Amino acid sequence: MGAGTAITTTPLDADALVRALDATGIGAVATFVGLVRDNNLGRKVLHLEYEAYEPLALRGLELIIAEVSEKWPAVRLAIHHRIGRMEIGEASVAIAAASPHRADAFAAARYAIERIKQIVPIWKHEYFEGGDVWIEGATADPDNVEAREKAMKAACT
Amino acid sequence: MHVTVRLFARLRDIAGAGELRREVPGGATVSTVWSSLMAEFPDMSPYEKSISCAVNADYSRFTATVADGDEVAFLPPVSGG
Numbered sequence: 001m002g003a004g005t006a007i008t009t010t011p012l013d014a015d016a017l018v019r020a021l022d023a024t025g026i027g028a029v030a031t032f033v034g035l036v037r038d039n040n041l042g043r044k045v046l047h048l049e050y051e052a053y054e055p056l057a058l059r060g061l062e063l064i065i066a067e068v069s070e071k072w073p074a075v076r077l078a079i080h081h082r083i084g085r086m087e088i089g090e091a092s093v094a095i096a097a098a099s100p101h102r103a104d105a106f107a108a109a110r111y112a113i114e115r116i117k118q119i120v121p122i123w124k125h126e127y128f129e130g131g132d133v134w135i136e137g138a139t140a141d142p143d144n145v146e147a148r149e150k151a152m153k154a155a156c157t
Numbered sequence: 158m159h160v161t162v163r164l165f166a167r168l169r170d171i172a173g174a175g176e177l178r179r180e181v182p183g184g185a186t187v188s189t190v191w192s193s194l195m196a197e198f199p200d201m202s203p204y205e206k207s208i209s210c211a212v213n214a215d216y217s218r219f220t221a222t223v224a225d226g227d228e229v230a231f232l233p234p235v236s237g238g
Contacts (some may be wrong), residue, residue: 037184055214122237
């Protein structure tokens, strides 16, 4: 996987993202890997199934990378999101942010995961003990300035 | 004219299909397409205030007009990550 963005059914590899960034000599890389949790809202989760509107999801990831470049011009970012069925403990999303200094690497990675949850058309279908439910989070609107500011605040405080 | 309607997650479950081909009148907007969809699938009505829309895989607005052959997608609140 050499691409900066990917929506894929294959298991994620955070090291591959770091390699794709070619961060040699840069100074800092922060990675974030989101895993399938074994519980949610008091329910015992059995597994998850992720679905995406793939072309728009890829555009969403590209948009997040552009937003990060605007705020942190020296940061290089890669984001891969997995879709399909995932078991407990498997990685659903991997983010790598390379930067000359650690603060911007951490902030950019945090901003990216907040924005993924706001604007990327991906949905998780939770299968838990006793039933299943589609998880519904944010109404996706890339132009919502308030949401973007909220993500920036989470990243920078 | 015809548009392809794309549905995801719970909306796809309600319709029983992720892709529908529907005839719409000339000058129709995304809102027109959504309204006829709600008439066809009343269970979608609770999503009126929370869905987003896309035309040809780009985020759009409900006031946007649609053209023959367009792909119109309705997106329930997202939950990636």
